[in-house]
Amino acid sequence: MIVELTVEENLRLGALWRSGRRDRAAALREVFELFPPLVQRRARPAGTLSGGERQMLAIGRALMARPQVLLLDEPSLGLAPMITRQIMRLLQDLRASTGLTVVLVEQNARSALSITDRGYVLSQGAVVTSGTSGGLLADDRMRHAYLGF
Numbered sequence: 001m002i003v004e005l006t007v008e009e010n011l012r013l014g015a016l017w018r019s020g021r022r023d024r025a026a027a028l029r030e031v032f033e034l035f036p037p038l039v040q041r042r043a044r045p046a047g048t049l050s051g052g053e054r055q056m057l058a059i060g061r062a063l064m065a066r067p068q069v070l071l072l073d074e075p076s077l078g079l080a081p082m083i084t085r086q087i088m089r090l091l092q093d094l095r096a097s098t099g100l101t102v103v104l105v106e107q108n109a110r111s112a113l114s115i116t117d118r119g120y121v122l123s124q125g126a127v128v129t130s131g132t133s134g135g136l137l138a139d140d141r142m143r144h145a146y147l148g149f
Contacts, residue, residue: 001058003047007038010046010057014064024064031060034090052083059087063094069101070094076108084108088115109147113137121146 001010011031015024032039035056041049046057055075062070072091076084092115094100106112113119113133120130121142129142136142143149 001046001054001061003045005046006043007046007049007057008042010061011038011064014061017065027064027066031063034063034094035060051078052080052087055079055083055087059090067100069103071103071105073105074107075104076106076111084111088112091115110137110149113147 002013005013008028011028012024015027018024018027032042037053038056038060041053046054049057059070059072059075070091075087075091079087088111091102091104095102095115102116104112104116109119109121113136116133118130119133119136121128121136123146128146129136131139136147
């Protein structure tokens with residue numbers, strides 16, 4: 001995200017490679033439908049957005065390219081719990097409605113495992129276990145030792 005550019009300019013950058021004005025315009029409408037707060041802030045510089053709004057903008061900008069895989073690194077970092085739930089719910093809805101593959105790197109294990117199919121637990125850079133998200137959530141030893149709950 002380029003903080004000096006407006007919200008809309010940042011979103012349009014995400015679709016630069018796409019051909020056809022209609023296709024880009026449709027993608028912009030879709031992102032604004034997913035993130036209504038961005039509509040109201042479309043002419044504001046990105047640097048004036050809150051943390052949650054910046055996360056919406058970053059995800060929206062990535063979605064403008066209509067990717068097959070979306071890689072997110074710590075999308076909940078620094079966000080209020082309510083905003084984190086909204087972001088996670090949105091990612092879950094995107095997966096269900098579009099078939100988008102989401103690769104999520106997240107320290108908030110409970111939140112991440114609640115919306116994913118599989119999980120990989122890392123400790124000091126090494127994979128210590130992996131499995132279905134439900135299986136990892138159900139393993140009391142794993143939850144206490146590595147996931148913090």
